[in-house]
Amino acid sequence: MGADAARPTLAVWKFASCDGCQLTVLNCEDELLELAEEVEIAYFPEATRAVVAGPYDLSLVEGSVTTADDAVRIRQVRQSSRRLVTIGACATAGGIQALRNFADVAEFRAAVYAQPEYVETLATSTPIAAHVPVDFELRGCPIDRVQLLEVVAAFLQRRRPRITAESVCVECKRRGNVCVTVAHGTPCLGPVTHAGCGALCPSYDRGCYGCFGPADTTNTRSLSGRLTELGMPERDLHRVFRTFNAAAPAFAEESARHAPHGEEAS
Amino acid sequence: MTHKGAGEGRELTAETLARVEGEGAMRVVVTDGEVSEVQLRIYEPPRFFEAMLRGRGHTEPPDLTSRICGICPVAYEMSACRAIEDACGVSIPEDIGLMRRLLYCGEWIESHTLHVYLLHAPDFLGYPGAVEMAADHRDVVERGLRLKKAGNALMTLVGGRAVHPVNVRVGGFYRLPTGAELRALRPQLERALDDALATVSLAAGFDFPDFEQDHEYVSLRSERDYPIEDGSFVTSSGRDFAVSAFGDWVAEEQVPHSHALHARLRDTPGPYAVGPLARYSLNHDRLPPTAREAAYAAGLGTTCRNPFRSIVVRAVELVVACEEALRIIDGWSDGGAPSVPVPPRAGVGHGATEAPRGTLYHRYELAPDGTVLDAQIVPPTSQNQAGIESDLRGFVQDRLHLDTEELTRQCEQAIRNYDPCISCATHFLELTVEEG
Numbered sequence: 109m110g111a112d113a114a115r116p117t118l119a120v121w122k123f124a125s126c127d128g129c130q131l132t133v134l135n136c137e138d139e140l141l142e143l144a145e146e147v148e149i150a151y152f153p154e155a156t157r158a159v160v161a162g163p164y165d166l167s168l169v170e171g172s173v174t175t176a177d178d179a180v181r182i183r184q185v186r187q188s189s190r191r192l193v194t195i196g197a198c199a200t201a202g203g204i205q206a207l208r209n210f211a212d213v214a215e216f217r218a219a220v221y222a223q224p225e226y227v228e229t230l231a232t233s234t235p236i237a238a239h240v241p242v243d244f245e246l247r248g249c250p251i252d253r254v255q256l257l258e259v260v261a262a263f264l265q266r267r268r269p270r271i272t273a274e275s276v277c278v279e280c281k282r283r284g285n286v287c288v289t290v291a292h293g294t295p296c297l298g299p300v301t302h303a304g305c306g307a308l309c310p311s312y313d314r315g316c317y318g319c320f321g322p323a324d325t326t327n328t329r330s331l332s333g334r335l336t337e338l339g340m341p342e343r344d345l346h347r348v349f350r351t352f353n354a355a356a357p358a359f360a361e362e363s364a365r366h367a368p369h370g371e372e373a374s
Numbered sequence: 375m376t377h378k379g380a381g382e383g384r385e386l387t388a389e390t391l392a393r394v395e396g397e398g399a400m401r402v403v404v405t406d407g408e409v410s411e412v413q414l415r416i417y418e419p420p421r422f423f424e425a426m427l428r429g430r431g432h433t434e435p436p437d438l439t440s441r442i443c444g445i446c447p448v449a450y451e452m453s454a455c456r457a458i459e460d461a462c463g464v465s466i467p468e469d470i471g472l473m474r475r476l477l478y479c480g481e482w483i484e485s486h487t488l489h490v491y492l493l494h495a496p497d498f499l500g501y502p503g504a505v506e507m508a509a510d511h512r513d514v515v516e517r518g519l520r521l522k523k524a525g526n527a528l529m530t531l532v533g534g535r536a537v538h539p540v541n542v543r544v545g546g547f548y549r550l551p552t553g554a555e556l557r558a559l560r561p562q563l564e565r566a567l568d569d570a571l572a573t574v575s576l577a578a579g580f581d582f583p584d585f586e587q588d589h590e591y592v593s594l595r596s597e598r599d600y601p602i603e604d605g606s607f608v609t610s611s612g613r614d615f616a617v618s619a620f621g622d623w624v625a626e627e628q629v630p631h632s633h634a635l636h637a638r639l640r641d642t643p644g645p646y647a648v649g650p651l652a653r654y655s656l657n658h659d660r661l662p663p664t665a666r667e668a669a670y671a672a673g674l675g676t677t678c679r680n681p682f683r684s685i686v687v688r689a690v691e692l693v694v695a696c697e698e699a700l701r702i703i704d705g706w707s708d709g710g711a712p713s714v715p716v717p718p719r720a721g722v723g724h725g726a727t728e729a730p731r732g733t734l735y736h737r738y739e740l741a742p743d744g745t746v747l748d749a750q751i752v753p754p755t756s757q758n759q760a761g762i763e764s765d766l767r768g769f770v771q772d773r774l775h776l777d778t779e780e781l782t783r784q785c786e787q788a789i790r791n792y793d794p795c796i797s798c799a800t801h802f803l804e805l806t807v808e809e810g
Contacts, residue, residue, distance in 0.1 A: 122396075122397060123419075124418075124419045124421060125444075125797070126441050126442060126443050126444040126447075126797050127395045127396060127443065127444045127445055127797045128441075128443075128444020128445070128447070128537040128538060129444065129537075130444075131395075131444045131445055131488075131537060132537060134488065134492060134522075135522075135526060135536055135537070137519040137520065137522055137523040137526070138519075138523070140505070140519060141505070141508055141512075141515065141516070141519075144505045144508075149503075149505055152503075153390050153391075153392045153393070154392075154393065154394070154395065155393065155492065155503050155504065155505065156392060156393070156496075156502045156503025156504075156505065156506065157392040157393065157496075157502040157503060157786075158502035158503060158506065174419045174421070175419045178419065203421075203441075204421070204426065204438065204441045205421040205422070205426075207426045208422060208425075208426070211425070215425070217420075217422065217425075219422070219424065219425040219428075229419060229420060233421075249441065249538065250444060250535075250537040250538055305535075308534050308535060308540055309534070309540050309548075311534075312534050312540060312541045312548045312549045313548045313549040313712075314540060314541070314543075314548040314549075317437065317540075319538070343431075344431065347430060347431060347434070351437070351438070352441060
C-alpha cells in the first residue's frame with residue numbers, strides 16, 4: 109500500500125506520447141477534486157510537483173517504449189505498481205510512432221535531425237505489454253473520459269471494468285445513426301474497430317478511422333473487399349489501416365496485404 | 375533564506391520538470407558567481423513526424439499531426455489544413471473560416487485555462503499543484519475547472535471531441551454544427567466570459583518578480599481581428615513577411631542537449647519569442663472591446679516585456695476567446711456547405727496559425743496525386759527555447775543570493791512563463807542544413 113493507508117495511491121506515467129490521454133485525467137472537470145479525495149495523487153508530474161514515494165496502488169501508463177532507457181524504466185514502474193493500466197493507443201499498440209516499425213529508423217532520424225548521433229532511439233515503438241505484464245488496456249487515440257472514470261472506479265471497487273470489446277458498428281446502431289457506408293458509400297472502419305468512442309465519426313457524417321484500434325474479433329479482409337467495391341485504391345487501403353494503431357496485429361496484417369510493390373508484406 | 379557565497383560553484387537542476395506538457399529537465403551551472411551554463415534539456419523521445427508524413431495522402435496531415443500534441447491538436451489541424459489548401463490553390467469560404475476560428479477559441483480556452491489554473495497559478499500562490507491549492511482556494515480551482523470545461527464543450531460540439539477532434543478535414547469540416555446547437559452553448563460561454571474576466575483580476579493581483587527581456591517578438595497579424603487562425607508575420611522591430619517566407623526568415627539549429635531544434639531569426643543575433651506576450655504586444659489594437667478593457671484594468675500597457683506577467687496576458691486572451699466565440703455564435707447562419715473540394719496538385723504550401731503557446735508553422739510539398747513528398751513543422755516551443763534559456767541566465771544571475779531550493783523553484787516558474795509544450799517541440803523538423 110502507499111503512504112496513506114486510508115486512500116489508495118495513484119501514479120500517472122508518461123512514455124512516448126502526445127500527453128492527450130493524461131490530459132483526459134485533467135479533463136474530468138466535474139470529478140477531479142472528488143477523485144483526489146478518493147485516491148492520493150502520488151505521482152503525476154503534469155499536475156503536481158509533489159512526489160510521494162512508491163509503491164503505488166494504481167499506475168496509469170501513457171505512451172509507448174521507444175528508447176533503451178524507457179525499456180528499463182517501464183520495468184521499474186511495473187515493480188512499484190500493484191495494478192498497472194495502460195491508457196491509449198501508444199501504450200496499448202505502440203501509437204502512431206510505431207510507423208517507424210515499418211521503415212528504416214536511421215533514415216527517419218537523418219530526415220529530421222542534421223546530427224542524428226545526438227538522438228537516442230530504438231528501431232521500434234512497442235506497447236507496454238511487450239515489456240511487462242499489464243492488468244488492463246484502455247483503448248483509444250485518445251482514450252474516452254467516461255471509460256477512464258469507469259476504469260478507476262472499477263479499481264476502487266475491486267471489480268473488472270465494464271468495458272466491452274464490441275465494434276464501433278454496435279455503438280453506432282445503438283446511437284441510432286444512419287450507416288454512412290450503406291446510405292452514402294462512405295468508407296468506414298467501424299465494423300473492425302474497437303468500441304469506446306460512442307461512434308463519434310459516423311455521428312459527424314464521417315467514416316470511422318480506427319483510432320481505437322482493432323476490435324477483439326475482426327474480419328479486416330472482408331472489410332477491405334467492401335472498401336475496394338466503394339472505390340478505395342490499394343494505396344489508400346494500405347494507409348487506412350496504418351495510422352494510430354498501425355502495429356496492432358489485425359491492422360498491421362491487413363495493411364501489409366495492400367503494401368506497395370517492394371515493401372515486405374509482414 | 376540562506377545566503378550562498380558567490381565564489382562557489384553551484385548547480386540548479388530539475389530532472390523532471392513538473393506541470394509542463396511533456397518531458398524536460400533544467401540545468402543551470404554557476405561558476406565563480408557567474409551563470410556559466412543554462413540548458414532546457416528536452417529528453418522526451420522523438421517521434422519523427424516529418425518522416426512519417428512522407429508518402430501519406432494530402433488529406434491525412436490534419437489527423438496525423440494532431441497526434442503531435444494532445445493539448446493543442448486544433449492548432450496542428452488548422453496549420454496543416456491551411457498549408458495543404460495553399461499547396462492546392464484552394465481558398466475556403468468565410469463561414470468555414472469562422473467555424474475554424476470558433477473551434478480554435480475552444481482550444482484557447484481549454485489550453486490557456488489548463489496553464490493558468492492548473493500549471494502556473496500554483497507557483498504564484500505557493501502550492502505544488504492545483505489539487506493541493508484547492509484545499510485553501512476551492513472556489514478558484516472550481517472556477518478554473520468550469521472555464522476549462524466550457525472550452526472543452528466548444529471543442530466537443532464543433533470538433534466532435536476535446537482531444538484530437540474528428541470533425542476537421544482539408545477544405546473545412548465533415549459536418550457543420552447548426553445555429554441551434556451553437557446557441558445552446560451560449561449560457562455556458564457567457565458564464566465563461568465572466569470567469570475569464572475574474573481570471574484577469576486574479577492574475578493581475580499576483581506578485582511578479584522585477585524582470586524584463588528584450589527578445590524580438592514574432593506573431594501573426596490579420597486585417598481586422600486578434601490573430602488566431604489567420605494572418606501574416608510581423609515582428610517587434612517592424613518587419614513583416616508572408617507566411618510563405620517563414621523559411622527565409624527563420625533558421626533551425628540542432629543542439630546536443632535537446633531533441634527539439636532551436637529556431638532563430640536569420641538576421642537577429644538574440645532569441646525571438648512567440649506566444650501570448652508577442653501576440654498581445656503586436657496586436658494590442660486588435661483586441662475586442664471587453665478584452666481591451668480587462669487589459670487596461672489589469673494594468674497592462676500596450677506591450678508587455680515581463681515574462682512572469684504572461685499569466686495576465688493569457689487571462690486577457692481567455693477573454694478574447696470567450697468574446698470571439700460569442701460573437702461568432704451570434705452571427706452564425708446555417709446553410710453553407712461544410713467543406714469545399716481540395717483536388718490535389720503538385721506544389722508547395724505553407725500554413726501558420728496561433729497555437730495557444732505561439733505561432734505554429736507547417737510546410738508541405740505535394741506530388742501531382744497529392745502524396746506528401748516533404749513536410750516541415752515548426753512548433754512554438756522550439757522557437758521559444760533559446761529565449762527561455764536566455765531568461766534563465768539573466769534571472770539567475772540577479773538572484774544568486776537565494777538558496778538553491780528556492781532559486782530552482784523560481785527557475786521552474788520562469789520556464790512555465792512560456793507554457794512550454796515539450797511533446798510538441800520534440801517531434802520536430804525537417805532540418806535543412808544551410809547557412810543563409
